[in-house]
Amino acid sequence: MVNKATKPTDTLIGHDAWNIQLDKNGQLKHFLTTEGLGSNILTQILDTAESFAGVNEKSVKKVPLLRGKTIVNLFFEASTRTRTTFELAAKRLSADVLNINISTSSTSKGETLLDTLQNIQAMHCDMFVVRHSDSGAAHYIANNVAPNISVINAGDGSHAHPTQAMLDMFTIRRNKGPNFGNLRVAIVGDILHSRVARSQIHALNTLNTGDVRVIAPKTLLPVDIEDMGVNVFHDLEAGIKDADVVIMLRLQKERMQGALLPSEQEYFQLYGLTEERLRVAKSDAIVMHPGPINRGVEIASDVADGPRSVILDQVSNGIAVRMAVMTMTLGRDASASEDHGNSK
Amino acid sequence: MSNIIIQNGQLIDPANKIDQIADILVSDGKITAIEKANSIKVDGNTQIIDATGLTIAPGLIDCCARLREPGLEHKATINSETIAATKAGITTLCCPPDTDPVIDEPAVVEFINRKTAISGHSKIVTLGALTAGLRGEHLSEMFALKQAGCVGLSNCRQPIENTQILKRALAYAATYDIRVFIEPDDHWLSADGCAHDGKIATRLGLKSIPVSAETTAIARALQLVAETGAKVHFGRLSSAQSVEMIARAKNEQLPITVDVSAHQLHLTEQDISSFNSACHVIPPLRTQRDQEALQAGVVNGTIDVICSDHQPHDIDAKQAPFASTEAGISALETFLPLCLRLTQQTSLSLSDVLSKITQAPASILNLDTGTLSIGKTADICIFDAEEDWQLTSDTIHSHSKNTPFLGWNLQGKVKHTLVDGKLIYSQ
Numbered sequence: 001m002v003n004k005a006t007k008p009t010d011t012l013i014g015h016d017a018w019n020i021q022l023d024k025n026g027q028l029k030h031f032l033t034t035e036g037l038g039s040n041i042l043t044q045i046l047d048t049a050e051s052f053a054g055v056n057e058k059s060v061k062k063v064p065l066l067r068g069k070t071i072v073n074l075f076f077e078a079s080t081r082t083r084t085t086f087e088l089a090a091k092r093l094s095a096d097v098l099n100i101n102i103s104t105s106s107t108s109k110g111e112t113l114l115d116t117l118q119n120i121q122a123m124h125c126d127m128f129v130v131r132h133s134d135s136g137a138a139h140y141i142a143n144n145v146a147p148n149i150s151v152i153n154a155g156d157g158s159h160a161h162p163t164q165a166m167l168d169m170f171t172i173r174r175n176k177g178p179n180f181g182n183l184r185v186a187i188v189g190d191i192l193h194s195r196v197a198r199s200q201i202h203a204l205n206t207l208n209t210g211d212v213r214v215i216a217p218k219t220l221l222p223v224d225i226e227d228m229g230v231n232v233f234h235d236l237e238a239g240i241k242d243a244d245v246v247i248m249l250r251l252q253k254e255r256m257q258g259a260l261l262p263s264e265q266e267y268f269q270l271y272g273l274t275e276e277r278l279r280v281a282k283s284d285a286i287v288m289h290p291g292p293i294n295r296g297v298e299i300a301s302d303v304a305d306g307p308r309s310v311i312l313d314q315v316s317n318g319i320a321v322r323m324a325v326m327t328m329t330l331g332r333d334a335s336a337s338e339d340h341g342n343s344k
Numbered sequence: 345m346s347n348i349i350i351q352n353g354q355l356i357d358p359a360n361k362i363d364q365i366a367d368i369l370v371s372d373g374k375i376t377a378i379e380k381a382n383s384i385k386v387d388g389n390t391q392i393i394d395a396t397g398l399t400i401a402p403g404l405i406d407c408c409a410r411l412r413e414p415g416l417e418h419k420a421t422i423n424s425e426t427i428a429a430t431k432a433g434i435t436t437l438c439c440p441p442d443t444d445p446v447i448d449e450p451a452v453v454e455f456i457n458r459k460t461a462i463s464g465h466s467k468i469v470t471l472g473a474l475t476a477g478l479r480g481e482h483l484s485e486m487f488a489l490k491q492a493g494c495v496g497l498s499n500c501r502q503p504i505e506n507t508q509i510l511k512r513a514l515a516y517a518a519t520y521d522i523r524v525f526i527e528p529d530d531h532w533l534s535a536d537g538c539a540h541d542g543k544i545a546t547r548l549g550l551k552s553i554p555v556s557a558e559t560t561a562i563a564r565a566l567q568l569v570a571e572t573g574a575k576v577h578f579g580r581l582s583s584a585q586s587v588e589m590i591a592r593a594k595n596e597q598l599p600i601t602v603d604v605s606a607h608q609l610h611l612t613e614q615d616i617s618s619f620n621s622a623c624h625v626i627p628p629l630r631t632q633r634d635q636e637a638l639q640a641g642v643v644n645g646t647i648d649v650i651c652s653d654h655q656p657h658d659i660d661a662k663q664a665p666f667a668s669t670e671a672g673i674s675a676l677e678t679f680l681p682l683c684l685r686l687t688q689q690t691s692l693s694l695s696d697v698l699s700k701i702t703q704a705p706a707s708i709l710n711l712d713t714g715t716l717s718i719g720k721t722a723d724i725c726i727f728d729a730e731e732d733w734q735l736t737s738d739t740i741h742s743h744s745k746n747t748p749f750l751g752w753n754l755q756g757k758v759k760h761t762l763v764d765g766k767l768i769y770s771q
Contacts, residue, residue, distance in 0.1 A: 035547070114663050134665035135549040136619035157667070158549030198549055223552070224543035 020142055028328045030142045030151040033160040034203040042206055045166050046173055048324035049317070055092060056319055065327050066095035070125040073099045075154070076132040081291055081315065082154050082164070086129045089322035095330075098125070113137075114144060121146055126330055128152070135159035135195075150329040152322075158193050164290055165199030167321040169207060171314050172245055175286050180204065184211040186233075186240045186281075188271060189249030189298055190220045192260075196290045197249060198228070205229040215239035215271070219260040236271050243281040247288045248273055251298045264297050274300045278308065286310045346389050347371045348767060350760075352381045353395025353726060357402060358699030359715035368400060370722040373765030378718060391767065393760055395726050399694070402702040402714050403435025403723030403761065406679060407603055408579055409654035410672070411437065411468065414455060415444025420656035422456065424743035425676065426465035430769040431741045432676045433725035433758035434652075435466050438709055440525070441473040442500040448473035448484045450492035457493065465768055466761075467723075469709055471498045471525055474513050480504035483513055487520050495709045496577065498525035501626070507564060514565075514574035523575040523708065528561035528586070529627070538667045540582075540628040544613040550667060553628050555583040562586055566593050569600060577708055578602040580653055582627035584637030591646045601708050602646070604638050605653035606682040607673055607748075611635070615748060621662045621669040622748035625653075642700060643690050649708060650700045652679040656744030674744040677735065681754035684729060694729060722765035731757040 021037060023029040028041055055063055071090040073083055083099065090097045102116060120128075127150045130138050135157030142151040155161040176183055185204055191197045191214050204212045205228075214225060215233040226232060233239030240246050255261050273287065287299075287309045295301045304311060348370040355366040355378065367384045369377035377384055386392060406429070412420040429437055439456065441447035447456070453470050460468045472489030474497040476482040486497055497517055504510040517524050534557040539545040541552035562578060566589070569576050581587060581604050590602050607625065612632050615623040623629060641647040655672025662669045683697050706714025713723045735752050737745045761769040 112660055112663060113665070113668075132665065134667050136667070137665040139619050140665045156549075156665070158551075160549070195549055198547070222546035223541050223554075224546050227543040228547060 032138045032153045034162045049320040052320040052323040064094045066093040069095040071127045085318040131155045161195040165203045167318040180207040180209040183244045185245040186213040186243040187247045188215045348391045350393045353400040355400045357716040359703040405436045405705040407438045407705040408651040409437040420743040422459040423463040428741040429466035430761045435723035453492040469495045474499040478502040496523040503531040515572040518574035525577045533557035540613045540630040575599045587641040601648045603649035619666045626671040657746045681756040684756040724762040726760040727758045
């Protein structure tokens with residue numbers, strides 16, 4: 001009589017949060033996190049995005065791949081850049097786009113998140129692009145939408161921001177080539193609260209990056225971050241030494257209030273990226289930032305606007321990457337993504 | 345009043361170290377005879393319960409169960425939860441004071457007692473508020489609450505920031521020999537966290553609660569126990585470090601007791617890794633090492649009591665992204681099976697496990713039950729220790745179904761429950 005009280009071996013429907021991203025053929029159905037996806041899927045996203053990058057540079061920037069599809073941008077948290085690039089991506093694929101901004105107060109007026117979802121779902125749409133301040137919100141929504149709807153996570157709490165991470169991978173690959181194994185990538189700043197950093201770390205490790213580093217004071221690092229496969233540094237210059245890629249994270253002003261940091265001045269003194277400090281990185285190192293940047297807090301203007309900065313390229317690349325993810329998730333049956341990926 | 349005889353069951357009474365096949369006679373609400381099987385003469389007025397192949401134990405005592413009434417009747421009521429309790433073999437539930445209104449005056453105790461009597465199922469004892477309104481500022485009328493029947497006092501998880509107030513509350517309670525129940529939590533450290541401060545919370549980006557939120561609160565309270573001599577019961581331990589601190593304090597003969605919730609002995613932080621809100625509990629599920637230390641604490645006696653920490657919720661309370669869901673598990677139905685599971689996972693005997701949910705809580709709550717001695721109140725739980733069953737929403741009798749154990753195969757099924765000598769439940 002061993003261990004009679006047992007957990008069920010078949011997990012309840014939808015409870016394997018990492019596999020719900022793939023359909024039964026192993027193709028991307030939802031894009032919620034970069035965690036748990038194989039390098040084949042991530043590479044497919046990058047390859048598909050590469051084919052769309054061409055579209056974005058043409059004078060007529062539109063392809064008919066998602067004509068007749070309806071994409072709903074469901075933003076429970078304010079965003080300009082991310083929402084705009086999702087909207088552009090959808091429009092360039094000829095989809096119909098609906099933007100819905102739901103302030104957190106309206107859900108507290110009595111309508112639950114589930115009610116909101118069901119109401120919008122009743123309008124017969126094909127995709128939700130979701131941003132929410134709660135970690136796990138995109139998973140929750142993916143677990144509760146009708147089976148024909150795809151969900152793309154546009155940022156949930158401190159958990160994940162997978163399209164941002166993939167546009168960063170795309171930017172790195174365009175600058176450094178497809179072999180990530182020789183790269184040293186340093187991520188600097190508020191790792192604790194950063195969904196971008198978490199998604200970048202998973203993606204970089206899945207793509208077999210040689211050395212992934214995080215650099216921050218202990219108050220801005222979550223416990224056991226090493227478990228995610230990073231090397232931890234507290235000193236900026238030691239951390240970015242010989243780096244190929246330096247990713248600066250935005251520092252939110254609120255962090256001073258929770259006693260996480262003494263002041264912006266001291267933060268800039270210790271972790272602000274300046275031209276002088278950047279000299280310890282490789283001479284061809286690129287500097288990235290998910291935006292919006294705080295000049296003089298985490299990054300000096302001359303670096304942000306300097307020759308090694310690829311910050312604006314990241315924004316443009318965001319459109320191609322989001323087009324790729326949209327076609328891969330919505331175009332599965334028509335196998336449009338496959339054809340398109342090969343036509344570059 | 346008619347008599348009831350329970351025949352030929354395996355009688356286990358940890359308080360009297362009895363573990364043998366026997367008959368028990370119940371008359372006028374009391375246990376009146378315990379004899380060898382088939383040796384008690386039965387007259388025509390006696391109701392016979394055949395307990396062949398079953399275990400006869402004292403009615404279970406759950407030292408922490410939220411019933412949601414008064415205040416949150418959409419989640420559960422005293423009637424719904426005491427009915428569920430009898431079906432789970434629990435004959436006494438101890439209700440913490442964080443109801444609405446708070447149990448900080450005798451009228452609320454009377455309200456709960458009246459509702460319990462009307463329902464006529466399991467019994468409820470109450471803890472009174474340690475501070476008025478649980479606000480942590482003024483002492484409650486502790487003596488009046490004791491007179492009204494409160495078996496102890498607690499501030500639940502509401503903070504008492506001013507250490508002087510906590511010290512005086514303990515000293516005042518000690519004056520009148522009232523036990524204080526502390527759910528150790530430094531609310532500045534736990535803040536609005538919802539998961540253990542470890543690799544899972546880091547991966548999921550969830551706000552976390554460090555072990556130090558519990559241990560600093562225990563350390564502060566222990567120093568004040570040493571100075572005031574107050575009897576303190578620490579509830580819902582969650583970490584290995586806490587078990588160590590308690591073991592040391594018990595070595596120093598401090599007048600303390602502790603409990604752990606049944607789910608903490610069987611789940612870990614891994615169980616939230618797919619944002620499973622059914623596993624959102626406070627204190628949070630911690631590491632496997634913590635789970636093992638808690639089990640070891642139960643085995644070696646550092647942990648005196650296992651409770652259900654029953655927290656029924658309406659469906660909406662768990663329908664949201666993880667951090668926005670309400671914490672807690674509906675835990676009455678799984679209480680006995682999860683405790684019995686320890687007989688398979690640890691060196692504890694069935695009698696050892698039963699002692700943690702009968703005799704030990706009875707002693708801490710000053711109850712006249714928790715044992716099957718002659719002359720004692722006949723609160724009795726009769727169960728099949730071997731029967732397998734699967735937990736489904738249909739087998740949950742609580743008003744609320746929020747449990748991560750849905751779909752689990754459990755062992756141990758309650759067949760009959762007697763409260764005050766009355767057969768309240770038979771399967």
